[in-house]
Amino acid sequence: MPEMDDPRQSEGAQRKVTRRQFILGVIAGGAVVSAASYRLLAPGHGRLSSANWSERLISINVNGKARRVEAMKQETLAWTLRYKLGLTGTKLGCDRAECxxxxxxxxxxxxxxxxxxxxxxxxxxxxxxxxxxxxDGKLHPVQQAVVDQQGFQCAFCMSGFIMATVGYLKQNPNPTRAELAHGISGNLCRCQDYSKILDSMMRGAEYTRNGFPAERRA
Amino acid sequence: MADLDPVGAAKAEAEKPRPFGTGYKLIGKDYSTNDLVAKVTGRSKYAEDFRAEGMLFCRLVLSPMPHARVKRINAEKALAMPGVRGILTPDEVPGHADYVNDNGTRIRADRWGELALADEPMYQGEPILAVAAVDELTCAEAIERIEIEMEPLPFATDPLESLRPGSANAREDGNVWVQEGRQEPQLAVLKWTNEDFAAEKEGKLPMGHAPEEWSFGDVDAGFKNAALVLDETFLTPDVSHQCLEPRTTMARWENGKLFLYTGTQSTMQTVPAIARWMHMDEDKIVFISEYTGGGFGSKITGALTLVIPALLSRKLNAPVMMRVSREEEHFIGRARPGIRARTKVGFAKDGRVTAVDMFLVSDAGSYGSNGDGGACGQITSLLYQPPAMRWRNVTVATNTPPRSAQSAPGGMQAIAIMEPILAKAARQLGVDQVALRRVNCPEGKAEFGPPNHEGQRGHATSCFLKQALDLGAEQFKWNERVARRPRQMGTKVRGVGVSLSTFHGGSSGFDGLIVITPEGRVQIQSGVGNLGTEALIDVHRAAAEVLDVPWEVCDIVWGDTSKHLPYTCHSGGSQTIHAMTRAGHAVGLECVQRLKEVAAKKLGGQPDDYVIANQRVARKGGGAGLSFAEAAQQAIRLGGIYDGHDVNPEVNKVTKTSVAALAGQGLVASARDNYSHEGDSFSFLACFAEVEADVETGKYYITDYLAYADVGTVIHPAALGGQVLGRSTLGIGHAIGQKWVIDPQYGVTVAERFYQNRPPTILDVPVDMKWNALNIPDPETPVGARGCGEPPVGGGCAAILNALADALGDNIFQRAPVNADTILTSYEAGRPMQNPLLAHI
Structure with a gap:
């Protein structure tokens, strides 16, 4: 790495940072952050180059099924879902709990x-x-509401919003618009289609409480 | 209307707002688009969701310095690591060369242009090297073992500072972009004098030499006859596009063909871009882009960095996935250029603008010039209809991340600059804000810009903004809100704002392509990118409407160029709804004609003896006919023009290739949009907002928002609503918080993640934002529809700024965004306390 005395900051290494290293680290910020961040995100494939990153076979319950998967101790659930279990509907927008x-x-x-x-x-x-x-393919009420309401634009945020809504509705099945907005405010939509998202999710709440309209039943 | 002549009465009728869907079976009606179920179930595939056998990963090394030269790269230790497969260095990236695309257009090489990897990085965060390995962890370890020696070079991050005598230039050969005539912009050195900079002491933008200038009308007389002249300095923010999906790309090669997966705004227009960047033939490229997670102008033809995995994949003979992180996206993901403006505006007593003198310093960032300054002048001249105007512009190169078009490029800045001046003038003249906009509002075939070499000014195709303003004011209950007193309750103070808004809304000359299959399905080929605005699908409602078929029999084919798609517009500049409903209308008519011909050949008589109805082509007045399925089977038997073995000679070359590939699959119809298109298409909006600010904390909330649109015929109300309010909110982000922060001493960025530079969240906007549309057809296009992706952005921003000034006074801000600290410091001091000229603070 350019401008770095000791750029290795791998897990378990001593974290003695000198003032000089700190300042240089700030200068080299972009490169260091982006390179170092992915040290925690190895995809595995059992072809690891370093003995430090060992995988362990574990069993997790995903969508009602027991799934056995080899995961590193530092592996995130998003990575396991997307790259080990093929569940790519879960999207990575920031990888740092921001979006x-x-x-x-x-x-x-x-x-x-x-x-x-x-x-x-x-x-x-x-x-x-x-x-x-x-x-049998019948959509969840919140999914059906999005379809009926033409909610979302690019939809990269959509699975996150839907999951947040489904979770929130279990706590508060009959929210006001403002309460629901607050309940899903940990999700970001860059198309900024919030109005249509709220329309969809309010309808999703109604479908969850009262069932789909008869003509939409599968 | 009784005193009107018949022609006048018909015109008056044509210019009346009408309920959505009037006169149509499909157009103007809500429906669920064909791509939605895949989205809600997680089955839709974005670039990072594709996999290939033996896929490698690659990671980028970014420049830690704002301007430097890479002197030496030693990757020996990295390449010796198990799992590391190779690196890509700048000298392996194809350089600048002229390029002629398949449609015959020559694109000149740009010697200042950007390449995917740089040996002289022009901004902190620019990619200088890529490493491929079996996994990202190994990539990251390998990067740590690569030695890179870099020589720091002088840099400039603030455009105004770069114009000071003796200051550093962003590039060794210059600091400003100069465009003469129709030539490509050239880099030159421009320094102003210390005398030029004297104005900055008064908080005014200095105005030295500006390389670009135009004017029309008698500007001096306009100011001389004005009742009020305002001279204001304002700075608009640099705002990143921040697509939620980073520009991740996967590439693989098969039998000498490149298969490339990435997000784009324009499926068919991305192929020539890839070919140009890779120096390869278009017919060797298969481009797959089924879903794209946001573009906003930053992925018009994908992104240049897509060549990195493509080159690595070819070099290493394995598929390569390049995932782009959020930090990397900040640097390489593009941004709107900030503009600092000094604008003098003269007003008559009733608020009518008498003259505008606009001086701009635009930040071009590290690569290429941009058109934002130019568009800023054009949009100002259109939206406020000054009888006289002078425009001057300096576009300055800086060592900051590259800029590109962002929703309403230049138009958004024009409105953010002009609207607070109009609001201030209304207060000083004692004129109602809506009334002041009304007297300045463009109308009909409103003119804009300077005269061309023939002395002609450009003009809009149509404009009914006055109606939108009046109906919007009524729906927003403007007068009641203005009359509501007292505005201040305790520490809370409320204010209302209105803003006009506009941007380009359409182009023409593209193709439609339909296959009626032997099963009787109407298969519509769509070359539009899938940004989720649903233009991808909505535009084809025009073809289905002409064919008089129910939507359920239509299949849309998109997102993969191996599926043979037609020549299609860029989805940028809000062109698509306009351009592709025209193409859809044209191919619908072509299809109808071919169906009639097939029926006449089979059943006798002339084509005109037949009509289309109920998915059949049958004799007028009842009688023999063919179902669409039978007609398609008959078309295959006839061959030639009917099944695509011959092609409509009018269509563009790309479409001809696609028709040839589809030949024999059914009745294949293609057509080019040859409809007349007199004037330039713009869409317009009137935007209204109310805010409540706490003068003790500086915190404020937007309590209400309405945008009333003049976008021609409404095609799909729900999708239009998403565009009007979504892009309004994108504009609101510029008003309420988004900006860059760059350390001027080291030239490094401080705000690079969402939490430091956050787009508006669901809590930043009212829970019940409202929109409406006139639904008056544009007379210059067959379906009457114009685009609306960009026109709302400026209005969203400026309605908030104006509401804030209404609540807090005219002496709070001279730059956007307006944050809590802006309000706290300035409200107490009684004057704007933030420096209006410094960039990126």
Whole structure:
């Protein structure tokens, strides 16, 4: 790395940072942050180059099924879902708990899966966007509401918003518009389609309480 | 209306607002678009969701310095690591060369242009090297072992500072972009004198030499006859596009063909861009982009960095995934250029603008010039219809991340600069804010810009903004809100603001392509990118309407150039709804004609003896006919022009190739939009906002918002509502908080993540924002529809700024965004306390 005396800051290494290193670190900020951040995100494939990054076979419950997966101790749930289990509906927008695109339910409570370690969910029930619809393909009420309301634009944030809403509605099934907005305010939509998102989610709340309109039943 | 002649009465009728969907079966009606179920179930695939056997990952090394030269790279230790497969250095990236695209357009090489990897990085965060390995962890470890020696070079991060005598230039050969005539902009050195800078002591933008200038009308007389002249300095923020999906790309090669997966705004227009960047033929590229997670102008033809995995994949003979992190996206993801403006505006007693003198210093960032300064002048001249105007502009290169068009490039800045001046004038003249906009409002074929070499000014295709302003004021209950007293309750003070808004809304000359299959399905080929605005799908409602088929029999094919798509506009400049409903209308008519011909050949008589109805082509007045399925089967038997073995000679070259590939699959119809298009298409909005500010904390809330649109015929109300309020909110971000922060001493960025530079959240906007539209068809396009992706942005920003000034007074801000600290410090001091000229603070 340019301008760095000792750029190695791997896990477990001594974190003695001198004043000079700190200042240089600020100067080299962009490169260091972006390179170092992905040290925690190895995709594995059992082809690891370093003995430091060992994987362990664990079992986690995802969308009602027990899934066995080899995960590193520092591996995030988002990574496991996307790269080990093929569940790419969970999106990575920031990887640092800022945008909510990776929101999944852990025991029915919304969490940012980019900031949850896979090892910590072994005794929890993980639900992703792929696990919402019924086995026969019938959409979850909140999903159906988005379809009916033409909610969202690019939809990169959509699975996170839907999961956050489904989780919030379990706590508060009959929210006001303002309450629901507050309940899903941990999610960011860059298309800024908030009005249509709220329309969809309010309708989703209504469908969840009262069922779909008859003509939309599968 | 009784005293009107018949022609006048018809015109008056044509210019009346009408309920959405009037006169149509599909257009103007809400429906669920064909891509939605895949989105809500997580099955939709964005670039990072694709996988390939043996896929490698690559990571970027970014420049830690704002301007430097890479002297030496030693990757020996890295390349020796297990799992590391290779690196890509700047000298392996194809350089600048002229390029002729498949449609025959020559694109000149730009010697100042950006390449995917730089040996002389021009901004902190510019990619200088890429490493590919079996996983990202190994990439990161390898990067730590690469030795890179860099020589720091002089840099400039503030455009105004770069104009000072003796200051550093962003590039060794200059600091400003100069455009003469129709030539490409050239880099030159421009320094102002110390005398030029004297004005900054008064908090005014200095005005030295400006390389670009135009004017029309008698500007001096306009000021001389004015009842009020304001001379204001204002700075608009640099705001990153911050697409939620970073510009991640996967690439693989198969039998000499490149298969490339990334987000784009324009599927068909991205292929020539890839070919140009890679120095390869377009027919060797298969481009897949089914879903794109936001563009806003930063992915018009994908992104230049896509060549990195493409080159690594070719070099290493394996698929390569390049995931882009949020920090990297901040640096390489583009941004709107900030503009500092000094604008003198003369007003008559009733608020009518008598003259405008606009002086701009635009920040071009590290690569290339941009058109924002130019558009700023054009949009000002259109939206406020000054009888006389002078425009001057300096576009300055800086060592900051590259800028590009962002929703309403230049137009957003024009409105943010002009509207607070209009609001201030209304207060000083004692004229109602809506009334002042009304007297300045463009109308009909409103003129804009300076005269061309033939002495002609450009003009809009149509403008009904006055109606939108009046109906909007009524719906927003403007008069009641203004009359509401007292405005201040305790520490809370309320204010209302109105803003006009506009931007370009359409182009023409593209193609439509339809296959009626032997099963009777109407298969519509769409070359539009999928940004989720639903233009991708909505535009084809025009073809279905002409064919008089229910939407359920239509299939849309998109997102993969191996599926043979037609020549399609860029989805930028809010062109698509206008351009592609025209193409859709044209191909619908072509399809109808071919169906009639097929029926006449099979059943006798002339084509005109037949009509289309109920998915059949049948004799007028009942009688023999063919179902669409039978007609398609018959078209295949006939061959030639009917099944695509011959092609409509009018269509563009790209479409001809696609037609040839689809030949024999059914009745294949293609057509080019040859409809007349007199004037330039713009869409317009009137935007209204109310805010409540706490003068003790500086915190404020937007309590209400309404945007009333004049966008021609409404195609899909829900999608339009998403555009009007979504892009309004993008503009609101510029007013309430988004900006860059750059350390001027080291030239490094401080705000690079969402939490430091956050777009508005769901809590930053009212829970019940409202929109409406006139639905008056544009007379210059067959379906009457214009685009609305960009026109609301400026209005969203300026309505908030004006509401804040209404609540807090005219002496609070001279720059956007207006944050709590802006209000706290300035409200107490009674004058704007933030420096209006310093960049990136």
């Amino acid at each position: 909510g695109a990776c929101t999944v339910l852990l025991d029915d409570v919304p969490h940012y899966s980019c900031s949850v370690l896979t090892h910590t969910v072994r005794n929890k029930k993980v639900t992703t966007i792929e696990g919402l619809a019924a086995a």
